[in-house]
Amino acid sequence: MDSAGAAPKTVAVATLKYLQGYPQDTLDQVSAMLDAGRLGDWLLQKYPQSHGVRTDRALYDYVQALKQEYLRSADALSKVAFDNKLHVVQNALGTHTTISRVQGNKLKAKREIRIASLFKETPAPFLSMIAVQELAHLRERNHDKAFYQLYTHMEPQYHQLEFEVRVYLTHLDAKGKKLWAPAECAAPEASKPSTAL
Numbered sequence: 001m002d003s004a005g006a007a008p009k010t011v012a013v014a015t016l017k018y019l020q021g022y023p024q025d026t027l028d029q030v031s032a033m034l035d036a037g038r039l040g041d042w043l044l045q046k047y048p049q050s051h052g053v054r055t056d057r058a059l060y061d062y063v064q065a066l067k068q069e070y071l072r073s074a075d076a077l078s079k080v081a082f083d084n085k086l087h088v089v090q091n092a093l094g095t096h097t098t099i100s101r102v103q104g105n106k107l108k109a110k111r112e113i114r115i116a117s118l119f120k121e122t123p124a125p126f127l128s129m130i131a132v133q134e135l136a137h138l139r140e141r142n143h144d145k146a147f148y149q150l151y152t153h154m155e156p157q158y159h160q161l162e163f164e165v166r167v168y169l170t171h172l173d174a175k176g177k178k179l180w181a182p183a184e185c186a187a188p189e190a191s192k193p194s195t196a197l
């Protein structure tokens, strides 16, 4: 006898913590692909290649170029960096901070953008999506309507991209391999260039 209310897929749902809030049929599809071990292939098929932004210096230039394109007049960036300490669950999509520091008797705001190191090895659209989000926060601090208007203007595909990033996080969370790690033996990053000021 088939009960209409089949047992909820608690196990599968538990592994989809990065996708909470998405419609159930989407979650079911992702679950099915995850169970079949096909999530990674799905992403790789869409995005065969990683971007080439490997260092903080390159990231600064990359973000700065986006800023010139969309937010020329926003506050200057004092620092842009990959951050391997960002907690991927809490800050899956990076952080954007204005650090107020007291210098002498002046309060000085420093605009810093930190992007989770995860994004060092992702397709270009993923990095673009996160960089643009953090840039949009230079102007609109909160995730409110004005923020999303600006963000959508700068990155019309962000909904889809954010979903795909979350799918990738889900893939990794399920012990999937990193999909875009450099193939060649990566040189240790001993000589990190200092971040631009």
Ligand SMILES: [Zn+2]
Binding pocket: 133, 137, 143
């Ligand atoms: Zn944000």
